[in-house]
Amino acid sequence: MSSLLLTVNHLSVAFRQGETLRSVVNDVSLQINAGETLALVGESGSGKSVTALSVMRLLHASSVTYPSGEILFEGQDLLHRHERELRAIRGNKIAMIFQEPMVSLNPLHNVEKQLYEVLSLHRGMRRNAARAEIISCLDRVGIRQPASRLNDFPHQLSGGERQRVMIAMALLTQPKLLIADEPTTALDVTVQAQILNLLRELQRELNMGMLFITHNLNIVRQLADSVSVMRHGSVVEHNRCQTLLSQPQHPYTQQLLAAEPEGHALLLAADAPVILKVKNLRVSFPLRQGLLKRQVGEKIALHNLTFSLKRGESLGLVGESGSGKSTTGLALLRLIPAQGEIWFDGHPLHQIPRKQLLPLRRRIQVVFQDPNSSLDPRMTVQQIIAEGLAVHQPMLSPAQQEARVIAVMEEVGLETTSRHRYPAEFSGGQRQRIAIARALILEPELIVLDEPTSSLDRSVQKQILTLLRRLQQQHQLSYLFISHDLGVVRTLCHQLIVLRQGEVVEQGECETLFATPGEAYTRELLASAQFSDH
Secondary structure (H helix, E strand, O other), rough: OEEEEEEEEEEEEEEHHHHHHHEEEEEEEEEEOOEEEEEEOOOOOOHHHHHHHHHHHHOOOOOEEEEEEEEOOOOHHHHOHHHHHHHHHHHOEEEOOOEEEHHOOOOOHHHHHHHHHHHEEEEEEEEHHHHHHHHHHHHHHHOOOOOHHOOOOOOHHOOHHHHHHHHHHOOOOOOOOEEOOOOOOOOOOOHHHHHHHHHHHHHHOOEEEEEEOOHHHHHHHHHHOOEEEEEEEEEEEEEEEHHHHHHHOOHHHHHHHHHOOOOOOOOOOOOOOEEEEEEEEEEEEEEEEEEEEEEEEEEEEEEEEEEEOOOOOOOEEEEEOOOOHHHHHHHHHOOOEEEEEEEEEEEOOOOOOHHHOOOEEEEEEEEEHHHHHHOOOOOOEEEEEEHHHHHHHOOOOHHHHHHHHHHHHHHHOOOOHHHOOOHHHHHHHHHHHHHHHHHHHOOOOEEEEEEOOOOOHHHHHHHHHHHHHHOOOOOOOOEEEEEEEHHHHHHHEEEEEEEEEEEEEEEEHHHHHHHHOHHHHHHHHHHHHHOOOO
């Protein structure tokens, strides 16, 4: 028999804004049993993370109030516990994996120190005794050669490795309840599958309850026992997983399920000219050792990549972390040194001095993967989006710039009245739309899209893909689309290149590779994604 771990009854949460209260969670109730997983799904801003943070009582006391409700963990009401009592529960009995490990991990501390802090704080262990347990836990979550990684800092780990360290940190105390807030967002499909398998194994081993927050319904299908759907702070539908996904009752749940990527790449004109030609592109980084950091070799990040891209065509680049996808984009943009030939609309980008590239940069834009690091937190949204106009079209008046900003914000589905706010005031999905608007405002001919939809809700993702397809049709835009979401790639791209450790594994027409992949690695990627046409 499953024992009841967590009960949330009629919880409401409001944020104080001056003298007023803004309601963000309304009358939410949910239950989690030991050994079972409840998935909390919904779009950005629906109240999922606020609900989870309320369970942990991690919202700042000075800015939040709980107008009603109770949160019972093993029968104890957490809403009325003293902070000292909560510290004994947090980390020990309830642990949390946050969405962005680079934000959660301390960049100044190595892996061992960050994990040791957990054991020292919650179990009073000394460093020598803790080291063996840390190594064992890292091995358990799939970190290869864990003893050799203890001195690594977060920036020296891949995205998947950072997320595994976060999981290890959460599991060191063997919690009874694990709260996972979008733990696989932006991970490659193979790493994502490994993380989900790991969580399932650990859950069975520890009989651990899990609150899993996600906007990816494919993950819900694989992992959840039951599902609660949130919208505008309220739970609009709750049911067992298979029943809810196969027989959704609420219109919003039906809308979410209908928002899976669909469609195919646009028809390409037979006489479409080649706008980008790349030949034998190679990128390497020096390996240095010793006190004087002398070069002792090189690491090849990309080896002899060759392709061409026509006007109005989309090329998908897929592969695991470290395969060379983002490196390719940076090399094409001349943001990192590279060897080989890069021709854009007849211009030899590989030969043009950097100072003379400015006129061409307006025609080639980029949307980076992480909006948190690519948007300046000190600038308003209007300033961020209009920044390129100030450089490339300085003749525009402030009123003309503002009109262009308003128009492009409407195109990407952002409230134009929010243009004077700062990035921190937006959800992750909204920040990504700001980044896309910044690229679109200059009306480029080629856009490098580096995981542009990885942090977006499915419904928003569908809107962005529809927008990208419409813009491509209207303006004959060409896209270099870097992604680990194979469903998204299939809906947009004409060509596909599969990369692994800097080498091209397979290359050809997108539909052909999906239908009949020729290489074992491509088949592995497709299997990891559990790709289907629903």
